[in-house]
Amino acid sequence: MMERILATLNRAVGVKGSLIVHRDGIVVKSLLGPDMDTESVSALAAATIHATRRSLARMGLSAFSRLVLTATHGKMIFVDVDPTYLVVVTRRDINLDLTLLEIEGAAYKLRNLGRILTG
């Protein structure tokens, strides 16, 4: 089911790959492109999540629900799907408003799936 959600998401324009990663870096499910190494991406994604949470805590703010990193050659979007995170790698030139709808839709499905699985 998770794989199907990620596969649907990866078909959206500009999405290069996606994965579900636990806060501690354990990959729950991954559908990344051929040029991306799942282990290193998930480790770095977990490190980014951890660093962001720590930075927010320093500022006295609560945990984040969404993080978007925009770099010169691509974007990375992290969405909280408690207790995991949905991580999406996209091209730089995408219309993020449209892609975010797809990403939020996938996150919603994953949250529901999590609720069903945990009873």
Next chain:
Amino acid sequence: MGFFDRLRQKRETETLEQALRANPSPALHVELAEHLIAAGDVERAFEIARAGKEAFPASEAVFQLYASLKKRQSQDQIRALQRQIETAPSASTYGQLAALYREVHEEERAIDLCREAIEKYPADDGPHQVLGEIRLARFHAEKHRRDGRLAIDHLEKAAERNEKNYKALLALARLYLEIGAVGHCLKRVRQIQTFAPADPALSELLDRAAACPKPETEDLDELLRQVESAGKMTVRIDATRTKKAPRTTQKKRLAARTGFDPERVEREIDSLRHLSGVSAVGFLGEDGRLLAFRGWEGEKRDFPSGARMAPGVAVPPAEGAKPPRGSARQDAGRTGALGRSGESSQGAPARSGGRGEGHGWPEQAAAEGAEARGEADRMSAERAAEDDPVNRSRPPRPEASPSRGPGWPEQGEQRGRSDDWRRARAVGQGGTEAMSAGRFEEGIAEFAGSAATHSQKLDIGTLVSAEIAGPFGQILVYHLEKAVLGLYLTEPQPPDRIGGQVRHFVDRCYAGPPADEGGEE
């Protein structure tokens, strides 16, 4: 279009052409090309854009125009090649289409196509060459060693599959020389000499290589690491890069050379208060230290921005100045024990905002204001100051002053201490604790540093910006040349919407001549 319109258009074109001949610049190339497009002469516009691209290879505006025109011109060719790939695919078709995509600035499509081609035709050199060129361009632009390593790998693979691939071999020779690997460079030059002995590009490379000092190591990874840490190539061999850069690039270079002017930052940062929903703004320098900070949570918007000091500290009015409207008692009543307008729900004081605090009369404001504020306010301010890691190492507060209430500095001390006291001021809310300038500084610096490192490692390039959204609102971080700008918005906004104002602010904060006086374009 009537006769006179055509005549006017022709005259305008001639004027622009004369201006371009007299003083060529990226802006004039773009203007003339756009003028020609409007006149329907797309072919000529393309020629102008191409000339502009050759003359100003670093200009983003010229490149975008050239890419859009090239894309327009190449549409038919792209469609034909796409059809050919669907019906009768071949290695050369993939190579041609990938090269075309690259030329029209659709790198991602080119990369995808190259990967597909590598899977289908592993013995072909074309896709590796295109991938190598893409990585090489990125390496030249950003100096990330990963891009350099991948450029070398792909170009080497292309040269391995076709020993007479001139473009790949020359690119390799140049790249090796640029990173200081002279031995590797000479090896590739000799390989080219076997089939193109009279190539003038080779003699130039040989001259440059002969002038280079012998490197300590020929280890490519080590040499790439050195380039990354230095932020520049070890040997500069591309003559076209020394041409006059466009205004934006010059500004970036200026910033890279001189950084930001703290005084300008301090002056201009108030322009960001008009952004919708903004609650706090911090500008961090290269070393991660806060150059300027403003918090506007609950602050009276009409209050002068100069009032940046702790509650209870008064600034003497200018000689002959009249008292402000409303007495200090009234203000103290409004902002003090009866509930300060700038106070957060958890009792931490907000940025000084009452007239009695910053611009009132010394005696009235100090005595009445301090009384009215009450002990609870001071206690919470102290707690915020003590919580702030910046303030932890600070010596204990001075004893109570009879005129100003306990714990606040004497008037003579206030100017020198204002920065320190400013850090102690809680400004925002939305999380579990009140936020202070010190916390904002630490949080943003830590986040920007880790996000920049991770984005490089994740192979998405150099971090440009980041958006963190949550129940607290939104934090936007802009990674600038030698600085970081952080914004805290309690009402989230699409980052694109405020990008223009942020860019304008950043442009005005560079050290050196103001952007408006640059006049390059």
